[in-house]
Amino acid sequence: MNIQILGAGGWGLAVARLLANNGNAVRLWRRGADKLASLRSTREEPRLLPGVLLPAGVEVSPETDPDADIAVFAVPSHAMRNTLMEHHFSQKTILVNLAKGIENDSLKRMSQLMRELTGSARIVAISGPNHAEEVGRDLPATAVAAGPWEEDRDAVQTAFTGRTFRVYTSPDLTGVELGGALKNIIAIAAGVSDGLGLGDNAKAALMTRGLAEISRLGVAMGADPLTFAGLSGMGDLIATCCSRHSRNRAVGEQIAAGKSLAQILADSVKVAEGIRTTRAALELGRRFNVDTPITEQVCHLLYDGSSPREAIATLMARDAKPERG
């Protein structure tokens, strides 16, 4: 298949390599003459994925192909709207979202933005436990391709599935996108817990309650509760909360160490989507009347400078009661 990739961050690069190695003709869109020339000649982005080289099957180009079979959007959530407005694809092109976030203000999931701005009905989201650092090195990984139309998610599954990357399909676009976006909030909290040295028991409890919080909000928004027990829910949550590759977990660790959000943002090359998503999720919880205690504490930590130790203590110390009370 002819595949256009928009976004040359870590995940965009790893996916470009994967799709080309699977035998697809891949074009990677890259803005800026210098960056374009550098990526074309070295085939590598050492700041993002050192040692991972783009194969010959990836063409790096400043222009996008409007007739691609699949257009893969690998940009951060806050850049999705502009990217969709700048690039246009035919109605036969399947649009694939890789971003794991929710747009602030509109509170829209990425596929909702895609639907609204392009008018296309052929939309699929891919989400799962997928650190680019590992997929870029052919370590085994799995993901879920979710969308309303079976033929579209099957086509995407075929393009992405390779020897070490296995893609499963699901009709639950809402649940798959929400799992990917909301888990970043829990990963920030897990990073705070790690940063404070609270141990593996506390973190496991936090993650368990975190997935319950994600599921509550997701189900209120129309997702299938079983989706959150799958690879794009529990799987991605674990990969994000327990890995040294996770940027969101790292944000939590820095907060525990006393850094302010401004300092953290100033020091980071890579985007931690959870920072923005926390605000959107808090607002969604209010709108759908769902209790989101972890999201609330993370929001206080990020934006109100509250004490990490108190925030975690608030989450751990709840009255003795039945587990599901």
Place this chain on the structure above:
Amino acid sequence: MNIQILGAGGWGLAVARLLANNGNAVRLWRRGADKLASLRSTREEPRLLPGVLLPAGVEVSPETDPDADIAVFAVPSHAMRNTLMEHHFSQKTILVNLAKGIENDSLKRMSQLMRELTGSARIVAISGPNHAEEVGRDLPATAVAAGPWEEDRDAVQTAFTGRTFRVYTSPDLTGVELGGALKNIIAIAAGVSDGLGLGDNAKAALMTRGLAEISRLGVAMGADPLTFAGLSGMGDLIATCCSRHSRNRAVGEQIAAGKSLAQILADSVKVAEGIRTTRAALELGRRFNVDTPITEQVCHLLYDGSSPREAIATLMARDAKPERG
């Protein structure tokens, strides 16, 4: 309350300390004159929990108190039957199981053994993400107390809940015991994955499928599916698969490094319950007609010396299909 503890392993010691610090009168049963004298004078078991001291509220004794309000069984699963036959308690004593295993041959859960051998109807199991190394140092942790009678699980909850240890209650004794026992099998597989350097994406996928496998078997055996999404299911699974404290995960790492089961057993001080539980779970899967692919592979690894790399490859490489297919 007057509490008798049977078993002075790491978890028995940590629980003795916890219960005494909560204001209970605790008697810890210890066999063998030398070991008894040493624990009485030093108040510490440096091989098991270095630096964790038993407070004054713990009496170490070679005899058990048959009239205790609560008798806590903190012995390994394979020692449960003998321990129950050697020590007798009044019908008012609440029997608490802390072991996370299934008896080989009989395929009974620990509370079933307790019921059968004592005739008591007052039985509660406590399970959750609880590394003794952390609870013994007052790091925050949570657990679930499960049993058929509300007054009994509430009494146990009251005795165990303290400033840093929070206990929730559940009527699902079957689900809580199975989650604690079966997660050790998945932890062995996770250790193999870690040992082979397969990365965080692969391990997260394995754990997600592992919890699905545990839930399938548990539900077939009468458990509530929601229990496996809670602290004693997902929570304990995460704490066991992701922690350096986990003995079962360590067994998997050693298998990946090429050690035989005989070598591993010869080298270890602490009991990894998963080794025995794997056989019992495989048999339960057959009896209840439930597919248990991870348990099967772990069983081959432990008992048939199959290749770790092939076992994990078999688990990762499944046909492209819908996620819940």
